[in-house]
Structures are given as structure tokens and as C-alpha cells.
Amino acid sequence: DIVMTQSPSSLAVSAGETVTINCKSSQSLFGSVRQKNYLAWYQQKPGQSPKLLIYLASTRESGVPDRFIGSGSGTDFTLTISSVQAEDLANYYCQQYYDTPYTFGAGTKLELK
Amino acid sequence: EVQLVESGGGLVQPGRSLKLSCAASGFTFSNYYMAWVRQAPTKGLEWVASITNSGGSTYYRDSVKGRFTISRDNAKSTLYLQMDSLRSEDTATYYCTRDGGSYDYWGQGVMVTVSS
Numbered sequence: 487d488i489v490m491t492q493s494p495s496s497l498a499v500s501a502g503e504t505v506t507i508n509c510k511s512s513q514s515l516f517g518s519v520r521q522k523n524y525l526a527w528y529q530q531k532p533g534q535s536p537k538l539l540i541y542l543a544s545t546r547e548s549g550v551p552d553r554f555i556g557s558g559s560g561t562d563f564t565l566t567i568s569s570v571q572a573e574d575l576a577n578y579y580c581q582q583y584y585d586t587p588y589t590f591g592a593g594t595k596l597e598l599k
Numbered sequence: 600e601v602q603l604v605e606s607g608g609g610l611v612q613p614g615r616s617l618k619l620s621c622a623a624s625g626f627t628f629s630n631y632y633m634a635w636v637r638q639a640p641t642k643g644l645e646w647v648a649s650i651t652n653s654g655g656s657t658y659y660r661d662s663v664k665g666r667f668t669i670s671r672d673n674a675k676s677t678l679y680l681q682m683d684s685l686r687s688e689d690t691a692t693y694y695c696t697r698d699g700g701s702y703d704y705w706g707q708g709v710m711v712t713v714s715s
Contacts, residue, residue, distance in 0.1 A: 524700060526700075526701035526702075528644075528702075535694060535705040535706065535707055535708055536644065536694070536702070536705055537705070538701055538702060538703045538704075541699075541700075541701040541703075542701075547703065579643065579644055581644070581701065581702075583700035583701055586649075586658060587646055587658075587660050587661075588646045588700070589646070590643055590644040590645065590646075591643070592643050593643045593644075
């Protein structure tokens with residue numbers, strides 16, 4: 487199975503800051519046929535279902551604010567949230583869908599400082 | 600508007616069975632793969648099972664293989680998860696998701712508690 491390692495596990499921020507969440511996969515997620523990285527990011531607020539933010543490593547899902555930016559390729563990926571707002575406080579998960587079983591990172595909890 | 604509504608959860612004793620359902624609406628159900636993803640209390644997300652749009656192929660994580668069965672009724676736009684021989688480690692919230700590799704729509708989740 488592909489292991490997804492997220493860091494940090496938690497992050498305390500002030501409103502307006504820019505934050506970076508890292509995700510490393512145990513093998514490359516780059517598909518040579520479509521030339522894409524099969525990596526997604528999700529946001530889960532307390533008591534809610536996860537919400538897809540980013541797919542194919544850097545494509546923002548419809549309706550997701552442009553302060554959420556996904557980047558990276560191969561085995562190293564980043565979710566950047568610029569100018570964090572109070573509504574962004576949540577758990578964030580990366581997920582690979584390059585190979586089954588599809589696997590998730592353990593999550594990063596974004597908290598208010 | 601896409602909606603996925605799960606039902607069928609509850610408290611069940613170890614070794615017993617439970618069947619979850621997910622009613623889909625707002626999209627052409629028969630065109631999409633579907634999946635179940637679970638989340639143990641205070642834990643992360645874990646893929647459980649997937650099914651192709653026709654229902655002709657199914658996929659399971661190793662820990663549920665032989666115990667869980669994913670199925671669908673395209674005429675009713677409904678996804679199912681039959682869970683047999685339940686174990687305490689199956690305790691989780693189970694989410695029905697639309698499976699495009701990434702999961703673009705999620706239900707509200709249904710809690711399954713396996714305990715004596």
C-alpha cells in the first residue's frame with residue numbers, strides 16, 4: 487500500500503497568516519499516460535463530512551476559494567492556505583488515488599493561535 | 600444538487616450483521632463509481648470498498664474482504680454495504696461517496712458501533 491505522510495500533525499495560526507501543509511507519498515503518484523499527479527486534498531470541519539478542495543494535485547474544486555493552492559509532483563505535495571480565515575479552521579487530509587487501495591494521510595489539524 | 604443520504608447504522612454486537620444504504624440524487628447514479636469511506640472516532644479517513652458504475656466489479660480493503668459486500672441498485676439510485684461478522688475495529692462513521700478516484704461528494708455519514 488502507498489503510505490501518505492502528512493506534516494505537521496497540527497498547526498496553530500492567526501487569522502491572515504499563510505500556512506503550508508505537507509504530504510509525502512511512499513511512491514510516485516505521477517501517471518505517465520495522463521501526465522498528472524493523482525493526489526487530492528480534503529477539508530473536514532468539526533461534525534461535518536469531508537469536502538474535496540483540490541484534485542490532480544493542483545486543480546481547485548468548483549467553489550473553493552482561490553486562497554487554497556495545491557502544488558507538488560511525484561512524491562512531495564503541499565497545500566498552501568493564504569490569508570487564513572477563521573472558517574478555515576479544520577482538519578486537512580491528503581489522499582492518493584494512483585493505486586488501490588487509495589490511502590489518506592493522517593491529517594493536519596489547523597487551530598487558532 | 601447532488602445529495603447522498605446514508606441510513607442503517609446503529610449499535611450491533613460483535614459477530615452480527617448490519618446493512619447500510621445510501622440514497623443518491625441530483626446526478627445520473629448509473630454513470631459513476633461509488634465508494635464507502637469510514638472514520639473511526641477521533642481518527643482519520645479510511646477507504647473501505649468501491650464499486651464500478653455497472654456494479655460488475657467491486658474492490659475491498661484487506662481488513663473487510665470476505666466480510667463486507669458493496670452493491671448497488673441503479674434503478675433505485677441506491678448504494679449498499681452489507682457488513683457481516685462485525686468486529687469492534689469496524690466501529691466508525693461510514694460515508695457514502697461518489698468515486699472519481701478523488702471523492703467529490705460525501706454523504707453526512709452514518710455511525711456504526713460494534714460493542715457487546
